Amino acid sequence: MRIGIDVGGTFTDAVAVSARTFELLGQAKVPTSHDHADGVAHGIMAALERLLADIGVGADDVTFLAHGTTQATNALLEGDVATVGIVGIGTGYDAFATGRLRSLGRLKLDSGRPLPIRYTGLKHPERPGEARAAVDRLREEGADVLVAVEPFSVDAPEGEDAVAAAAVQAGVPVTATHEITQLYGLGKRARTAVLNAGVMPRMLETADLVERSIAKAGVSAPLMVMRCDGGVMSLAEMRSRPLLTVLSGPAAGVAGALMGEKVSEGVFLETGGTSTDISVIRRGRVQIRHARLGGKETYLSALDVRTVGIGGGSLVRLGSTRGGGAKVADVGPRSAHIAGLPYACFAAAEDLRDAELVRLSPREGDPADYAVIEAAGGRFALTLTCAANAAGLVPEDDYARSDPATARAALEPLARELGTDAESAARAVLQRATDRIESTVAGLIADHGLDRDVCSLVGGGGGAATVTPYLGARMRLEARIAAHSEVISPLGVALALVRESVERIIPGAGHSDVLAVRTEAEQAVLRQGADPAAVEVDVTVDPQRNLVSAVATGATELRTKDRAQVVGSEEARRAAAASLGAPPGEMRELAATAQYRVLGHTRRPGGLARRFARERTRVRVVDTEGVVRLHSADARVDTMTAGEADARLKELVAERTSYGDGGSRAPALWLLLGPKLVDLSGVLDAGHLLALAATEAGGRMPGEELVAITEERR
Numbered sequence: 001m002r003i004g005i006d007v008g009g010t011f012t013d014a015v016a017v018s019a020r021t022f023e024l025l026g027q028a029k030v031p032t033s034h035d036h037a038d039g040v041a042h043g044i045m046a047a048l049e050r051l052l053a054d055i056g057v058g059a060d061d062v063t064f065l066a067h068g069t070t071q072a073t074n075a076l077l078e079g080d081v082a083t084v085g086i087v088g089i090g091t092g093y094d095a096f097a098t099g100r101l102r103s104l105g106r107l108k109l110d111s112g113r114p115l116p117i118r119y120t121g122l123k124h125p126e127r128p129g130e131a132r133a134a135v136d137r138l139r140e141e142g143a144d145v146l147v148a149v150e151p152f153s154v155d156a157p158e159g160e161d162a163v164a165a166a167a168v169q170a171g172v173p174v175t176a177t178h179e180i181t182q183l184y185g186l187g188k189r190a191r192t193a194v195l196n197a198g199v200m201p202r203m204l205e206t207a208d209l210v211e212r213s214i215a216k217a218g219v220s221a222p223l224m225v226m227r228c229d230g231g232v233m234s235l236a237e238m239r240s241r242p243l244l245t246v247l248s249g250p251a252a253g254v255a256g257a258l259m260g261e262k263v264s265e266g267v268f269l270e271t272g273g274t275s276t277d278i279s280v281i282r283r284g285r286v287q288i289r290h291a292r293l294g295g296k297e298t299y300l301s302a303l304d305v306r307t308v309g310i311g312g313g314s315l316v317r318l319g320s321t322r323g324g325g326a327k328v329a330d331v332g333p334r335s336a337h338i339a340g341l342p343y344a345c346f347a348a349a350e351d352l353r354d355a356e357l358v359r360l361s362p363r364e365g366d367p368a369d370y371a372v373i374e375a376a377g378g379r380f381a382l383t384l385t386c387a388a389n390a391a392g393l394v395p396e397d398d399y400a401r402s403d404p405a406t407a408r409a410a411l412e413p414l415a416r417e418l419g420t421d422a423e424s425a426a427r428a429v430l431q432r433a434t435d436r437i438e439s440t441v442a443g444l445i446a447d448h449g450l451d452r453d454v455c456s457l458v459g460g461g462g463g464a465a466t467v468t469p470y471l472g473a474r475m476r477l478e479a480r481i482a483a484h485s486e487v488i489s490p491l492g493v494a495l496a497l498v499r500e501s502v503e504r505i506i507p508g509a510g511h512s513d514v515l516a517v518r519t520e521a522e523q524a525v526l527r528q529g530a531d532p533a534a535v536e537v538d539v540t541v542d543p544q545r546n547l548v549s550a551v552a553t554g555a556t557e558l559r560t561k562d563r564a565q566v567v568g569s570e571e572a573r574r575a576a577a578a579s580l581g582a583p584p585g586e587m588r589e590l591a592a593t594a595q596y597r598v599l600g601h602t603r604r605p606g607g608l609a610r611r612f613a614r615e616r617t618r619v620r621v622v623d624t625e626g627v628v629r630l631h632s633a634d635a636r637v638d639t640m641t642a643g644e645a646d647a648r649l650k651e652l653v654a655e656r657t658s659y660g661d662g663g664s665r666a667p668a669l670w671l672l673l674g675p676k677l678v679d680l681s682g683v684l685d686a687g688h689l690l691a692l693a694a695t696e697a698g699g700r701m702p703g704e705e706l707v708a709i710t711e712e713r714r
Contacts, residue, residue, distance in 0.1 A: 001025060001057065004494025005047055005067040006226075006252055006487075007032055007040050009074065014047035015490040016055055019063050022260065022495065026055035027487050040071055041209035048217065059218035064556055068226030068252040068493045071206060072199040072245045076293060079113030081198035085143025086119045086190070087134050089150035089159040095121055098149050101190050107294045115198060115294070118143045125159040131166035145173040145197045149190045153178040154505075173200050179240065181299040182504050183547075192298040196243035203242035207235055222529055222556070224498070228302035230255045230286040231499020231553060234528040243300055247291060249489065250277040250305040254286055256492030257458045261482050262627040266456040267441050269471070270488065271463035273313035274335040278440050279305045280448050284629050285538065285679070287448050288501075288551075301501050304448075306440045309333035310433050312385040312400055312463025313343065316371045316414065318359060326417045328425075331433035334362040334370060336381035344373055344380035344410035345389050345402035351377020352406070357413035373413050386410050387429035388466040390422055398465045399486040430470045437471060454579045454631050456480065460488035497553040500524035507546045511691040514541060514548055514683075518692065521550035530554030534675050539692055540682030567626040572597040576620035579628050590619070590637040591707040596629070596672050597622050598637050598707060619709060621670075621677065629677055630670060635711045642673075643702030649693050653686050656712050665713045671696055672707040681711070 005014045012032045016025040028051040033043035044067055052059065075081050088098025098121070105117035118141045122134040138146060148163035150156075153176070160176035167174035177193040207225075214223055224232040228247040238245065253270040257263050264284045270277045280287040291302040313336040319329030336343055339362035344352065355375035361368045371382050388394050389407035408422040415425040445455060457479040459468025464485040472479020482488050502521040506513045522537050535554035541547075567575075569589065576599040577584040591598040600617045619637060621630035636656070640648045649669075656667040666689045668681035678696050683689045697706060 002064040002494045004490040006490040007069040012043040012047045013490045014051045017494045038209050045213045062219050062221050065221045066224035066232045066493045068248050075199045079109045082144035082201045083116040084197045085138030085146045087148050087163045089122050091123045094151045125162040131162045135166045135170050145200050147193045147197045148176045154182045199242050226493050232496045247302045251303050252489040252492040253460050254279045255496040256488040259495035265454045268458050270461040271467045272311050272461050274311040276308050279303050280444050282448050308436050312466040314384045316382045317369045318371050328428045328432045338362050341381035343383050345386040345407035352409050355413050357417050384433050384466045387426040390426035393469045394465040399462045400465045434471045460485045462486045498525045498528050498530045499553045501551045503549045514688045517548045518550045521552035525552045525554045529556045536676050538679045566624040571626050572622040575622050575626045591639045593672050632711045638708045642697045642700040642704045645697035656710050668711040670709040
């Protein structure tokens with residue numbers, strides 16, 4: 001089985017998932033142990049022990065164990081970070097540039113507290129004893145952890161390496177900026193390294209405690225940790241780059257949607273009691289950007305997550321119409337939790353007798369326009385969950401389900417104030433609550449170029465049913481609630497793949513440079529235990545920024561689902577037809593492998609356009625579970641053997657390269673190779689594209705068939 005543990009601010013949740021079928025076997029919840037002598041490590045072990053006891057299995061059955069934690073995020077939010085000593089290396093202008101990093105001491109964390117910084121300069125790290133002297137100076141000034149900074153260390157890291165070696169000799173945790181990122185930009189690189197160092201001591205302590213506890217419990221599977229980009233990393237990687245765990249909370253949820261729900265194109269909404277985190281999956285990949293921490297951009301690659309202050313517990317707010325009547329002015333940002341009130345829809349029916357609407361301020365200084373009810377049983381909050389239940393949108397077995405009749409009774413005082421009935425009042429609350437969420441979702445769809453024909457909304461979190469169904473109907477998008485949505489985050493941790501991202505600035509990158517970046521990312525996940533047979537590497541080459549990036553993902557063991565679940569050709573045909581809105585009988589099977597079927601629907605222009613426009617074939621790639629993994633509005637599909645690939649792909653790429661005033665652009669290319677769907681669509685140069693394709697095909701037997709899908713760029 002695979003175990004996923006998610007450490008939240010209030011509770012630590014653990015789930016067990018079958019490694020063969022991905023079926024949820026059990027779940028456990030314990031309070032997060034912030035105040036225990038062993039910190040959150042104690043709660044992790046308590047959750048694991050309860051989970052194993054509940055499902056009646058031993059530690060030997062665990063083949064994969066990973067945990068996600070908000071510890072680093074909370075440390076930055078609360079300003080609970082270590083004192084960081086910066087060793088600025090260089091002479092002349094370099095010394096001036098690194099000296100300016102003292103200003104990082106003015107960087108305000110979300111708590112408003114400044115980042116505690118100490119600084120010393122080092123002119124000649126190569127001279128014996130000078131690096132150690134700099135380390136000792138900072139230790140005497142109270143530094144708990146060190147950062148070695150030198151301009152252009154991404155090209156010449158010797159100075160930073162000398163400081164790191166001296167720090168290790170002195171027993172002090174240390175970060176060198178070139179180990180955090182290989183991108184240029186001294187200030188941004190140093191800022192990222194300093195934030196990494198700030199959370200390092202606490203994270204190292206927790207890692208040691210968890211590792212010892214896991215070993216003591218008899219679990220032999222390697223311990224993995226959730227990253228902020230939707231994957232997991234080994235404990236060794238976390239020890240050197242703990243900053244990668246920051247913002248990993250939303251990443252766990254979207255990993256659950258990606259792996260558990262098999263979303264290939266859509267928006268994931270994780271709704272809690274107070275807020276909704278919104279993120280994007282495009283063509284089976286999470287969407288990443290450099291995160292902002294302390295109000296400044298860093299080189300931390302994290303999910304592109306937008307947070308809206310609307311959750312299941314958000315309180316209704318009232319305003320006035322022009323005619324003097326009442327209206328729903330807003331929903332949130334305050335929640336029932338903040339107001340210290342129970343949800344009205346979960347009250348007993350007799351407690352809601354004689355209910356009257358009142359307005360109040362949840363906290364001192366808040367506007368007094370939040371609506372609650374006072375009834376026989378006391379005071380209750382009118383929440384978004386109450387509205388969703390009153391409108392009949394919450395499924396019977398959902399975590400947020402209440403008796404719809406009780407929910408409507410709770411909304412009756414609000415309905416009287418609005419001059420309408422309870423269900424209409426509920427719809428008014430839902431409409432107002434989803435205004436900002438709709439705007440955010442529409443913005444993400446536009447920003448990332450999602451295809452609305454196949455785009456779906458997937459809801460997770462305990463409050464999923466309070467937002468996702470109504471929003472889907474409002475936006476005319478397919479919407480569904482993830483299975484076991486209340487534990488979507490630990491499920492995502494349990495199912496996540498090992499992931500590594502490598503970025504390099506390489507002016508005029510040649511084929512060997514691009515292949516080297518690809519290999520570096522692949523080797524990184526292999527070192528962390530990924531199965532070589534299923535590692536996928538997506539490469540992007542941005543010629544305008546001279547940026548070459550590679551993202552490698554792989555499972556810690558080759559996971560093969562129960563073959564009984566494999567869909568046949570007719571099921572695949574129906575899945576493709578449904579995503580295209582076309583009759584199944586018009587779908588053509590263009591190619592097939594053991595893992596994928598490629599189906600197409602040809603659009604034939606009518607009227608005069610028929611004479612001048614070429615036919616376009618919309619393509620869908622469907623996997624063995626009936627999930628659409630890739631889609632294109634106009635693509636060509638070619639089947640060949642691995643031995644033929646080099647020559648055939650040269651012909652195809654030459655034929656389908658487009659030309660314009662800005663130069664040539666190779667077609668977007670995807671390859672179906674065994675269990676892999678290789679995405680090379682981020683490469684524009686034909687030479688780079690063919691070199692990468694040759695590397696992928698070169699790893700297969702010469703007679704093995706592969707499928708190439710090309711999409712011309714326009």
